[in-house]
Amino acid sequence: MNSIKIHNLGYPRIGKNRELKKAVEAYWKAESTEAELQEVASQLRQAQWQAQSQLDYMPVNDFSLYDQMLDMSFLLGVVPERIRDSSSTELEKYFATARGNSCSCASEMTKWFNTNYHYIVPEISDATEFKISSTKIFDEFRQASTSKARPVIIGPVTYLALSATEKDVDYLKYLSQILPVYVEILSRLADSGAEWVQIDEPIFSLDLSVEQRQALIETYEKLSVAGPKVLLVNYFGELGENLELFFSLPVHGFHIDAVEAPAEVGKAVDFLPQGAILSLGVLDGKNIWRSDYRQILDLVKPVVDVLGTVWLAPSCSLLHVPHSLEGESKLDSEIKSWLAFADEKLQELCDIKDLLTNKLGCDHILFDNQQVIKSKQIHEKVVVERVRREQQKLQRQDFERQASFEERQKSQQLKLQLPLLPTTTIGSFPQTKEIRQNRAAFKKGKKTYEQYEAFLKQEVCSVIEQQIEIGLDILVHGEPERNDMVEYFGEQLEGFTFTANGWVQSYGSRCVKPPIIFGDVWRPEPMTVKWSQLAQEIAGDKPMKGMLTGPVTMLKWSFVRNDISLSDVAQQIGLALRQEILDLESAGIEIIQVDEPAIREGLPLKNDQKDNYLDWAVDAFKLSTSGVNDSTQIHTHMCYSDFNEIIEAVAALDADVISVETSRSQQALLNVFKEFRYPNEIGPGVYDIHSPRIPSVEEIKASIEAALNYVDAERLWVNPDCGLKTRAWPETKAALLNMIEATQKVREELKVLV
Ligand code: GLN
Ligand code: ZN
Numbered sequence: 001m002n003s004i005k006i007h008n009l010g011y012p013r014i015g016k017n018r019e020l021k022k023a024v025e026a027y028w029k030a031e032s033t034e035a036e037l038q039e040v041a042s043q044l045r046q047a048q049w050q051a052q053s054q055l056d057y058m059p060v061n062d063f064s065l066y067d068q069m070l071d072m073s074f075l076l077g078v079v080p081e082r083i084r085d086s087s088s089t090e091l092e093k094y095f096a097t098a099r100g101n102s103c104s105c106a107s108e109m110t111k112w113f114n115t116n117y118h119y120i121v122p123e124i125s126d127a128t129e130f131k132i133s134s135t136k137i138f139d140e141f142r143q144a145s146t147s148k149a150r151p152v153i154i155g156p157v158t159y160l161a162l163s164a165t166e167k168d169v170d171y172l173k174y175l176s177q178i179l180p181v182y183v184e185i186l187s188r189l190a191d192s193g194a195e196w197v198q199i200d201e202p203i204f205s206l207d208l209s210v211e212q213r214q215a216l217i218e219t220y221e222k223l224s225v226a227g228p229k230v231l232l233v234n235y236f237g238e239l240g241e242n243l244e245l246f247f248s249l250p251v252h253g254f255h256i257d258a259v260e261a262p263a264e265v266g267k268a269v270d271f272l273p274q275g276a277i278l279s280l281g282v283l284d285g286k287n288i289w290r291s292d293y294r295q296i297l298d299l300v301k302p303v304v305d306v307l308g309t310v311w312l313a314p315s316c317s318l319l320h321v322p323h324s325l326e327g328e329s330k331l332d333s334e335i336k337s338w339l340a341f342a343d344e345k346l347q348e349l350c351d352i353k354d355l356l357t358n359k360l361g362c363d364h365i366l367f368d369n370q371q372v373i374k375s376k377q378i379h380e381k382v383v384v385e386r387v388r389r390e391q392q393k394l395q396r397q398d399f400e401r402q403a404s405f406e407e408r409q410k411s412q413q414l415k416l417q418l419p420l421l422p423t424t425t426i427g428s429f430p431q432t433k434e435i436r437q438n439r440a441a442f443k444k445g446k447k448t449y450e451q452y453e454a455f456l457k458q459e460v461c462s463v464i465e466q467q468i469e470i471g472l473d474i475l476v477h478g479e480p481e482r483n484d485m486v487e488y489f490g491e492q493l494e495g496f497t498f499t500a501n502g503w504v505q506s507y508g509s510r511c512v513k514p515p516i517i518f519g520d521v522w523r524p525e526p527m528t529v530k531w532s533q534l535a536q537e538i539a540g541d542k543p544m545k546g547m548l549t550g551p552v553t554m555l556k557w558s559f560v561r562n563d564i565s566l567s568d569v570a571q572q573i574g575l576a577l578r579q580e581i582l583d584l585e586s587a588g589i590e591i592i593q594v595d596e597p598a599i600r601e602g603l604p605l606k607n608d609q610k611d612n613y614l615d616w617a618v619d620a621f622k623l624s625t626s627g628v629n630d631s632t633q634i635h636t637h638m639c640y641s642d643f644n645e646i647i648e649a650v651a652a653l654d655a656d657v658i659s660v661e662t663s664r665s666q667q668a669l670l671n672v673f674k675e676f677r678y679p680n681e682i683g684p685g686v687y688d689i690h691s692p693r694i695p696s697v698e699e700i701k702a703s704i705e706a707a708l709n710y711v712d713a714e715r716l717w718v719n720p721d722c723g724l725k726t727r728a729w730p731e732t733k734a735a736l737l738n739m740i741e742a743t744q745k746v747r748e749e750l751k752v753l754v
């Protein structure tokens with residue numbers, strides 16, 4: 001008799017209406033007690049399990065007040081020394097590690113594999129005492145009190161790999177200390193009645209080192225006999241060369257990502273040890289499209305025929321998709337029928353189980369599903385012939401500027417007449433309360449568009465006056481009209497749509513509502529020209545920099561359609577931006593910046609896929625920027641300082657000027673550019689905008705001088721390290737005035753030298 005079981009690896013925890021965000025923030029502001037916060041958390045977990053009650057197994061301990069890696073650290077006793085010994089409560093220590101407090105700074109935060117979720121990086125050192133230090137997992141297992149409950153933990157090798165705060169330390173050396181704690185956790189779970197434990201080891205999606213392979217073998221020899229049956233879980237892509245190792249480990253069940261790597265399903269069947277369970281992640285846990293049941297049935301049926309038993313689940317935790325489509329009343333109903341958030345995905349699992357077990361009366365399920373899939377394929381906004389023709393017409397020369405950088409630099413200099421060490425900003429100026437209130441009033445219909453626009457114009461005017469007063473060389477309009485750097489453009493492009501409540505956790509209590517790219521992207525009309533033109537008129541002779549978000553960033557921060565390749569979507573956005581840039585140029589804007597803060601985070605997990613990604617990412621950017629005349633200066637901006645892996649691609653973008661964040665270390669950053677002999681102009685951020693602290697003239701001057709050790713004066717720009725939208729005016733103005741004064745001093749000194 002065939003046996004199909006359905007289960008889930010993790011469920012969104014923020015609550016349908018972001019209840020967790022509200023409860024946690026109220027606690028932080030001391031507007032509620034710990035008991036009140038825990039009560040909300042407990043109710044959210046109940047609701048979470050209720051929503052999964054149709055499943056055969058459901059995860060427990062996937063809930064978190066902040067982050068699952070941080071929970072794991074607290075479970076293992078990995079608490080930063082500076083926080084561990086304070087007299088605060090456990091919960092205070094937990095949040096202090098995540099966010100810092102008046103006495104201690106927070107732990108580092110970084111992206112969880114290739115998602116937009118951020119985890120708190122564990123701080124392990126020789127002083128760490130590994131021991132069970134939290135009862136959360138046991139408490140939540142008890143609270144669930146059902147035989148379906150399956151506790152989830154992050155596996156030791158993934159945990160240690162993600163702990164790497166110091167580059168030169170081999171964190172695997174702590175394995176022998178951490179394993180006994182894992183063994184104890186598992187044995188306690190078994191004592192509490194857990195049949196299975198889910199151990200996530202997404203490290204299998206990366207290229208494993210010899211040491212990591214050895215560590216995985218050692219780990220699972222110990223953990224598989226420690227207590228409950230072990231379901232070993234990989235997600236975020238194919239196992240590739242790690243497949244044989246994965247299936248050789250002595251565990252009881254194996255979960256693989258059958259969405260990103262359907263081709264590995266056959267091999268999985270071949271390598272599955274006798275008697276072990278195979279779990280297939282058949283629904284995309286990271287994206288929001290309804291599944292094609294036909295495709296899934298075709299993939300799974302042969303497996304059932306051979307194995308008799310199979311488990312089905314989403315590919316990874318549903319943490320990465322919104323809760324539910326319920327309440328999305330404004331979405332176009334046809335587009336809505338193409339979507340599946342977490343709750344709808346669980347329903348899909350039930351449907352697939354019914355279909356596979358030939359449940360009576362379920363024939364219509366497949367029919368209805370195929371209708372939906374078809375309606376998307378033939379929808380006029382999904383395939384826009386005109387866009388496809390434009391793409392086909394593209395030739396190599398459309399991706400290249402006409403002249404070399406040296407020639408462009410000359411004609412730009414002739415036209416712009418910029419001083420040595422030109423000063424500018426990254427684009428946004430403070431998004432004041434007034435701006436947010438006006439936008440909200442307009443959105444709620446309390447202000448007409450004319451009123452809102454008049455307010456914005458006034459804002460632009462005053463931002464420009466301020467910049468002239470400060471003495472900046474290249475001005476910006478300040479971006480007061482933008483709520484968000486992707487949404488603002490998405491709203492004006494065809495092929496994008498937006499949800500009312502599609503929130504996804506980004507980190508801690510911060511949630512984002514990614515746009516959805518469902519169809520071919522094109523630009524019905526100019527998007528920013530009016531603002532830049534207005535700003536240029538106000539600025540008079542001073543050059544005004546136009547400001548756009550680049551194609552890769554728009555892609556990376558959205559839910560993207562899965563029926564055409566990412567590179568094709570990027571190319572369509574690149575085309576739309578190309579037209580925008582040409583329109584800006586015709587409107588007299590001589591400098592245009594295309595922000596690409598997300599290029600680096602889009603890097604695939606496996607090394608052999610990186611070049612292909614960088615090739616199309618660079619192409620999409622160049623397609624957008626290469627249509628202009630030599631004398632039009634193209635800038636780009638990137639929000640990070642680690643360029644080691646991508647410096648070649650960054651140079652290939654061939655932007656005339658790049659501004660970059662320098663938070664890590666200006667020296668290390670510029671060294672990469674120097675060693676690579678990066679040829680174009682660079683604006684390393686000369687001060688950190690992430691704190692309200694006002695840097696002194698001396699500090700900024702030192703920073704410019706340090707940069708001059710790596711970049712010749714003729715190619716160096718002076719700017720803050722990111723946009724100023726999160727700052728307040730007083731500190732912004734003071735810091736920029738200091739920046740200008742510092743620049744003038746360095747210019748004087750350089751003149752003396754000549
Ligand atoms: N131009 C944007 C701004 O200034 C850039 C934002 C970013 O780098 N993330 O806000
Ligand atoms: Zn930035």
